[in-house]
Amino acid sequence: MLPFLKSPPSRVFIVLALGFISLVAGTLAIGKTATDSGLADAVSRNARNWAQYMVANVTDLEPIALGERPSPASMAFFEGAKRSGQVFRYEIYSPAGYSQFVMDRDRIALVDGPEFNPDAARAGKTGQPILEAMDGTGPEFPSYFGRAYIPVTVDGRPIAIVAASIDATEQRAIADKALSQVFITLFLLMAISGGVPGLALYFRTKQKQQADRRIRFLAHHDALTGLANRAQLIDELTAALAGLAANGDGLAVHFLDIDHFKGVNDNLGHDGGDFLLQTIAERLRAATRPGDVVSRLGGDEFVLMQTGVSSKEQVEEFTHRLTSAIAQPIRFKEQEIIATVSVGVALAPADGTTPERLLKSADLALYKSKSDGRNCVRFFTPDMDVELLKRITLERAIRDAVAHDGFELHFQPLFEVSNRRLLGFEALLRLRGADGVFIPPMTLIPIAEEIRLIDRISAWVLKEACRTAATWPDHLTVAVNLSPSQFATGSISELVATTLGETGLAAHRLELEITETLLLGNSVATLAELAKLKAMGVVIVMDDFGTGYSSLSYLWRFPFDKIKIDRSFVQGLGESGRNAETVIKTIIALGRELDMNVIVEGVETAKQAAFLDAADGDQVQGFYFGHPVPASEVAAEILAHRPRRDEGVVPGLTRAK
Numbered sequence: 001m002l003p004f005l006k007s008p009p010s011r012v013f014i015v016l017a018l019g020f021i022s023l024v025a026g027t028l029a030i031g032k033t034a035t036d037s038g039l040a041d042a043v044s045r046n047a048r049n050w051a052q053y054m055v056a057n058v059t060d061l062e063p064i065a066l067g068e069r070p071s072p073a074s075m076a077f078f079e080g081a082k083r084s085g086q087v088f089r090y091e092i093y094s095p096a097g098y099s100q101f102v103m104d105r106d107r108i109a110l111v112d113g114p115e116f117n118p119d120a121a122r123a124g125k126t127g128q129p130i131l132e133a134m135d136g137t138g139p140e141f142p143s144y145f146g147r148a149y150i151p152v153t154v155d156g157r158p159i160a161i162v163a164a165s166i167d168a169t170e171q172r173a174i175a176d177k178a179l180s181q182v183f184i185t186l187f188l189l190m191a192i193s194g195g196v197p198g199l200a201l202y203f204r205t206k207q208k209q210q211a212d213r214r215i216r217f218l219a220h221h222d223a224l225t226g227l228a229n230r231a232q233l234i235d236e237l238t239a240a241l242a243g244l245a246a247n248g249d250g251l252a253v254h255f256l257d258i259d260h261f262k263g264v265n266d267n268l269g270h271d272g273g274d275f276l277l278q279t280i281a282e283r284l285r286a287a288t289r290p291g292d293v294v295s296r297l298g299g300d301e302f303v304l305m306q307t308g309v310s311s312k313e314q315v316e317e318f319t320h321r322l323t324s325a326i327a328q329p330i331r332f333k334e335q336e337i338i339a340t341v342s343v344g345v346a347l348a349p350a351d352g353t354t355p356e357r358l359l360k361s362a363d364l365a366l367y368k369s370k371s372d373g374r375n376c377v378r379f380f381t382p383d384m385d386v387e388l389l390k391r392i393t394l395e396r397a398i399r400d401a402v403a404h405d406g407f408e409l410h411f412q413p414l415f416e417v418s419n420r421r422l423l424g425f426e427a428l429l430r431l432r433g434a435d436g437v438f439i440p441p442m443t444l445i446p447i448a449e450e451i452r453l454i455d456r457i458s459a460w461v462l463k464e465a466c467r468t469a470a471t472w473p474d475h476l477t478v479a480v481n482l483s484p485s486q487f488a489t490g491s492i493s494e495l496v497a498t499t500l501g502e503t504g505l506a507a508h509r510l511e512l513e514i515t516e517t518l519l520l521g522n523s524v525a526t527l528a529e530l531a532k533l534k535a536m537g538v539v540i541v542m543d544d545f546g547t548g549y550s551s552l553s554y555l556w557r558f559p560f561d562k563i564k565i566d567r568s569f570v571q572g573l574g575e576s577g578r579n580a581e582t583v584i585k586t587i588i589a590l591g592r593e594l595d596m597n598v599i600v601e602g603v604e605t606a607k608q609a610a611f612l613d614a615a616d617g618d619q620v621q622g623f624y625f626g627h628p629v630p631a632s633e634v635a636a637e638i639l640a641h642r643p644r645r646d647e648g649v650v651p652g653l654t655r656a657k
């Protein structure tokens with residue numbers, strides 16, 4: 001095939017042009033046939049008229065047809081006819097079709113040896129005129145002429161056949177000229193009506209092909225960075241894995257996720273986010289060798305396929321190169337961004353021999369890298385599969401519990417240190433796993449936060465705790481743990497007010513425990529919510545005090561009612577070289593100064609309890625004093641710690657619902 005025919009737009013154009021040409025040619029042919037037949041008709045009829053004219057003027061036709069000379073009158077007629085110019089030949093035939101007389105441009109004569117003419121004979125035989133028009137051949141004929149054979153009868157008896165031939169060259173020329181003008185007009189019209197849209201179609205097709213090429217590219221590449229996309233990566237992985245056995249080398253899949261990418265987007269806008277992604281894409285590309293594949297799976301996730309891997313050290317060295325390339329500062333509109341990534345690495349064939357399995361292994365390793373604090377590299381290990389399965393099971397258990405009211409609350413008692421009086425209970429979330437064993441809240445709550453179910457769970461805890469506490473004697477309190485996310489979404493003070501209203505619990509009987517992380521952001525809105533709660537009469541407790549950050553500073557930020565010293569301090573009591581004792585004593589003294597109650601939790605032994613007595617702590621909580629128990633066992637707990645009459649308080653006990 002001609003090379004240009006291979007290019008589809010030219011093919012389309014050629015097809016169009018051929019179509020156009022055949023259309024014009026077809027029209028031309030039809031037009032010519034129509035003109036030809038019209039012309040032939042007119043010309044032969046003209047010949048017939050001339051023949052009839054002869055019949056009307058030559059009175060001695062019969063004798064002439066028998067071979068006699070025409071009369072002088074007839075000769076005069078023929079002379080005149082000859083000069084007229086249009087008839088170039090008159091002939092007279094015998095009824096059988098033999099020519100007897102001819103008049104043409106240079107003679108008027110009888111025919112020497114009569115010649116048979118089949119057309120004339122046929123006209124004589126049928127009694128019908130024969131009309132024809134044709135192109136002349138040879139010097140004696142004009143280039144186009146018409147001829148008519150007319151049988152002449154007298155009383156039904158044929159006496160002669162006369163023939164007139166007329167020169168129609170000029171008419172033919174006029175008709176041809178007219179026809180060609182029509183054709184030219186037609187051609188132009190068609191060229192305009194067909195050619196313009198044809199050209200438009202040509203360019204459109206060309207455009208469409210460019211778009212198709214772009215779509216094909218995009219189907220395999222990421223639009224923002226031009227890197228391979230997931231489909232392309234899978235293709236490349238499949239091909240590379242198929243070649244593994246042959247060359248003996250391995251390959252590595254690096255799964256990268258930009259740390260805190262959302263923050264970049266929030267702070268620098270989407271332009272900034274896009275710029276970061278493009279820059280990282282560029283750096284990854286620059287770090288690779290031919291045969292490696294860099295892809296973006298969407299969002300801030302990149303996957304890099306490293307080929308020709310012969311050792312784990314080589315992969316580690318490569319990952320190091322990648323992460324340090326990414327960590328170079330990036331300038332965006334006068335701002336400097338320093339990006340870090342979490343990386344999960346899987347090796348083939350060890351960690352998978354299909355693209356899906358390898359990607360999953362690398363993803364699990366990435367998950368580990370993120371949960372280990374981000375900005376680090378983790379290689380896949382088989383136990384990650386087990387972790388993932390656990391995680392999936394947990395998520396399902398949480399979703400089920402939310403849907404089917406599967407959570408429970410346990411209540412752990414709180415006592416006054418000085419007289420061991422029961423003050424109330426802390427409500428603790430419990431969820432039984434499929435094996436009947438409780439899933440620890442410390443495992444459950446972070447996942448519930450991640451899958452955005454924490455708010456629903458927290459609302460349930462609050463309501464259930466208040467509802468239960470409302471059945472207890474009036475002097476007993478209930479403490480509920482709040483999660484920071486409850487302050488991020490919606491108004492916690494409204495929820496608390498509604499819940500107190502619905503359950504009928506007095507506000508001062510509700511204690512809300514928050515942790516330092518809540519105050520980390522130092523958000524005005526959070527402090528305002530806390531102030532509203534306090535104004536309602538709810539008790540606000542700083543939980544896990546001493547574990548987190550510059551704890552003391554938080555005490556100035558909000559007038560807490562209570563500080564709960566983290567149980568790690570109690571557990572550190574008596575350990576040599578640790579200053580747990582001093583810390584606890586200091587916090588207790590500080591609480592006195594700030595007019596905040598201090599509660600020590602996690603007291604497990606008599607020795608620890610004795611220390612607290614000596615340290616003059618306010619309140620205490622721990623296994624030594626009482627384990628968390630289901631709501632149904634709270635009544636027994638209350639009875640067991642019923643205050644003695646001489647203390648003057650005899651609380652009545654309402655039955656738990």
Ligand code: C2E
Pocket residue numbers: 412427428429440441442445458461481482483513543544567601602603604621622623624628
């Ligand atoms: P937390 O607020 O510090 O709750 C006290 C935890 O210490 C409870 O663990 C309790 O069972 C445990 N504990 C009590 N006495 C002792 C003791 O003498 N020794 C030891 N080793 N531990 C003791 P639990 O129930 O496993 O809860 C763990 C954490 O989960 C809680 O720590 C709290 O931060 C969170 N949590 C529990 N329930 C909820 C809830 O309803 N909402 C929220 N947001 N968090 C909750």
Ligand code: CA
Pocket residue numbers: 426481513543
């Ligand atoms: Ca607590």
Ligand code: CA
Pocket residue numbers: 543544564566567601
């Ligand atoms: Ca605590």
